[in-house]
Amino acid sequence: MTEKLYLEDLSAGMSFENGPVTVTAAEIKEFASRFDPQEFHLDEKAAAESFFHGLAASGWHTAALTMRLMVTGGMPLAAGYIGAGGEVTWKQPVYAGDELSVRVEVVEVKSSQSRPDRGFALLRCETRNQRRELVQVMLARVMVPRRQIP
């Protein structure tokens, strides 16, 4: 799909997949040093002795990589991915060398009560590693403009 999608074009059940993207130890440490400076994200030795038993990516790093795979995936929304918010659950750690893929599915499409020119789509976004294990589930509410104002 290259055509931009408006609210009228979306329906529950539409989906796409994207990935994989590999998460390296260097990227884990660099992200963590800027945004989540905790030793289990920064240092292999300390991480080995931590809750994670190994160098693990910040959950926000996983969320950010998931966003990249959403935005560059096969469902180009007319105004882009403009999030109102979302719910993130981290199911298990992401380790150095893991390869992440996402599957995004439209769960619900709703008109805005207050603004006739737009609506919202609720997207379920599952992020899995190379063993197809679920590492993150994100429910994201994105704003989508209408093509024609009713």
Add this chain to the structure above:
Amino acid sequence: MTEKLYLEDLSAGMSFENGPVTVTAAEIKEFASRFDPQEFHLDEKAAAESFFHGLAASGWHTAALTMRLMVTGGMPLAAGYIGAGGEVTWKQPVYAGDELSVRVEVVEVKSSQSRPDRGFALLRCETRNQRRELVQVMLARVMVPRRQIP
């Protein structure tokens, strides 16, 4: 506080504040180019014509900066900030030059049903800009170990 905090040390109503941190245009673009490559996060001119009417930070950038202010703030949890998940709501855009501060409050402290060595704390984390406007609310569930196993 420099003493590490265990589940027994936490109670609803405890809070801390941290910040500000300034978000620059260069940082907005760099984060976006890696994790959220949409034109309203990458290019001033395109952003001016977009929904945001100006260069705006990715919501995940705001979330990541909020995490930095949480982790480096005044409530050092014994095992660090290990998130099980959370709910993020973006209330309004973060623009280049904005200065973000956070206020974190413990909302609830619960023992784990299945693991006697730990529990969970629900944290409400409000992120505000230099005008004290709310830009993000995050409800985060973090794992906290017990000092003594009952």
